[in-house]
């Protein structure tokens with residue numbers, strides 16, 4: 001009788017302890033019908049189903065699911081498939097991180113826009129000629145780009161606690177390295193996002209203040225999808241003109257690895273990086289009013305002042321049709337190198353300087 005009571009008591013004690021004992025062990029992660037066990041890596045494709053004349057496509061993903069609880073970091077490369085720094089960084093990162101060393105989960109979208117990557121088309125998905133970074137949250141019933149956006153919104157962003165959207169200067173674009181950090185009343189945890197942004201060691205930091213729902217919704221980018229999902233979000237930009245430099249891939253990789261430390265997901269030593277030297281409270285774009293041949297001026301002088309000539313556009317008869325001037329004092333963060341120009345396109349994006357934030 002005594003023995004039986006003891007067994008019962010032990011059994012009860014074990015049951016009482018069970019929740020605490022297992023609290024640190026995460027469940028398997030399910031994403032796009034793939035189940036990833038704790039402490040393991042999974043490489044798979046999210047299928048983008050065929051629709052109408054559009055063939056089936058896919059989104060290559062690697063998930064590292066740690067064997068201890070922690071945040072879910074979504075790291076997305078290749079929203080623009082001709083921006084290679086981030087694609088090359090994400091290609092190497094999963095091999096450096098042992099999931100058994102990880103607290104939490106990393107979802108690497110290795111190349112979001114496979115049609116753009118494989119057909120080498122800057123800016124656009126060649127299937128429907130839409131810009132994935134203006135197509136969120138997407139739709140399962142839409143065209144190719146909208147279906148990709150829908151799957152990334154539902155399968156990746158909706159599962160994440162932090163979003164990194166990794167880009168470069170595309171073909172025909174100059175770009176100063178910067179990290180954009182989402183702030184303002186509609187963004188989440190600006191301070192954490194800023195700390196992660198600093199871990200990249202880029203010279204320029206831009207704060208995008210989300211003050212209105214219209215800002216979040218209009219031609220919504222992937223990073224604004226992160227804002228809409230209520231998670232801290234950064235936009236990482238390094239490389240230009242379709243470059244593919246080893247140094248750039250490594251700097252992006254270093255920033256992601258440092259982020260794992262900042263987010264408490266990985267206890268490897270962080271890499272020291274230089275502090276930011278310029279801060280911007282937002283940015284403004286100057287747009288082309290005509291299609292034609294664009295001649296930029298003085299691209300190496302990155303500070304511009306109100307009224308400075310930025311470039312000229314000539315039409316296809318050689319007649320000058322537009323002179324573009326800076327509308328503000330600021331800093332040329334990125335823009336077109338020319339010569340091709342299309343009416344309505346942003347020609348240059350000028351950061352509006354501010355004190356450190």
Ligand SMILES: [Zn+2]
Pocket residue numbers: 079080083133167168170
């Ligand atoms: Zn991009």
